[in-house]
Amino acid sequence: EVALDVRGLTKIYPDGTLAVDDIDFSINDGDFCVLIGPSGCGKSTTLHSLVGKIPVTEGEIRLGGEEITDAPTYERDIGLVFQDFQLFPHLTVGENIEYGLQRLQFDADEQEKRVTDIVEMMRLEPLIDRQPEELSAGQKQRVALARSMVLEPKLLLLDEPLGDMDYKLQKHMERELLRLHRELDTTFVYVTHDQTQAMRLADQIVVMNDGKVEQSDSVERVYNEP
Ligand code: ADP
Numbered sequence: 488e489v490a491l492d493v494r495g496l497t498k499i500y501p502d503g504t505l506a507v508d509d510i511d512f513s514i515n516d517g518d519f520c521v522l523i524g525p526s527g528c529g530k531s532t533t534l535h536s537l538v539g540k541i542p543v544t545e546g547e548i549r550l551g552g553e554e555i556t557d558a559p560t561y562e563r564d565i566g567l568v569f570q571d572f573q574l575f576p577h578l579t580v581g582e583n584i585e586y587g588l589q590r591l592q593f594d595a596d597e598q599e600k601r602v603t604d605i606v607e608m609m610r611l612e613p614l615i616d617r618q619p620e621e622l623s624a625g626q627k628q629r630v631a632l633a634r635s636m637v638l639e640p641k642l643l644l645l646d647e648p649l650g651d652m653d654y655k656l657q658k659h660m661e662r663e664l665l666r667l668h669r670e671l672d673t674t675f676v677y678v679t680h681d682q683t684q685a686m687r688l689a690d691q692i693v694v695m696n697d698g699k700v701e702q703s704d705s706v707e708r709v710y711n712e713p
């Protein structure tokens with residue numbers, strides 16, 4: 488039932504900065520978890536440790552019961568979506584979505600089925616031959632989500648994916664994300680410093696402050712103190 492389990496995670500950067508200080512938290516299978524806290528509290532460091540972009544100093548990360556603390560990024564089965572999308576600028580929307588499947592050498596039928604399904608789910612058919620530079624911010628983020636989700640990761644990490652958008656588009660994309668989460672039945676970890684967004688999106692909230700986890704509980708219990 489537990490999807491992600493983090494025990495004693497500590498990250499000290501080479502310059503001596505203690506960015507994450509012995510944190511524990513776990514996330515249930517299929518939950519929409521929001522990791523929240525002020526700028527500099529260690530959210531990005533935590534995400535980058537989960538995905539394997541930086542080595543951890545100490546601690547243990549388990550995904551689906553399997554220890555992945557020192558596994559290479561491509562073996563982790565974790566997707567990552569960035570605030571600034573990071574689409575491949577020279578590839579079309581369709582090619583961006585296919586890219587990971589090709590790299591991982593899925594057979595042609597499986598590639599086609601997965602791409603067709605995710606394109607339909609994200610309503611990207613009309614954009615399939617466009618270049619990223621021709622898209623709106625909302626459209627780019629939908630392509631970025633599709634590109635990650637087509638690999639069917641066990642866990643999807645979203646690093647302030649709606650951070651640069653205006654309020655109206657944010658609200659629209661929040662609804663898209665909730666729908667996607669429902670339809671895919673994947674575990675999400677969504678990073679933000681925006682409490683109102685957390686309350687709209689989260690099943691579970693992990694509150695970080697100054698390198699520590701202060702609270703980890705359901706949205707009701709974190710925001711409605713008895
Ligand atoms: P957040 O994502 O919550 O803003 P970060 O994880 O980016 O927090 O940063 C946590 C702390 O680690 C901050 O004090 C930040 O300055 C520091 N930090 C982040 N990256 C590095 C790095 N590469 N080297 C040294 N210190 C870093």
Ligand code: ADP
Binds near residue numbers: 610624625653656659
């Ligand atoms: P689609 O309508 O195909 O889902 P988008 O996700 O780009 O395409 O936009 C969906 C809706 O989000 C639009 O109908 C509009 O209401 C709103 N929207 C899109 N782009 C912006 C923007 N840059 N600023 C504000 N709202 C936007």
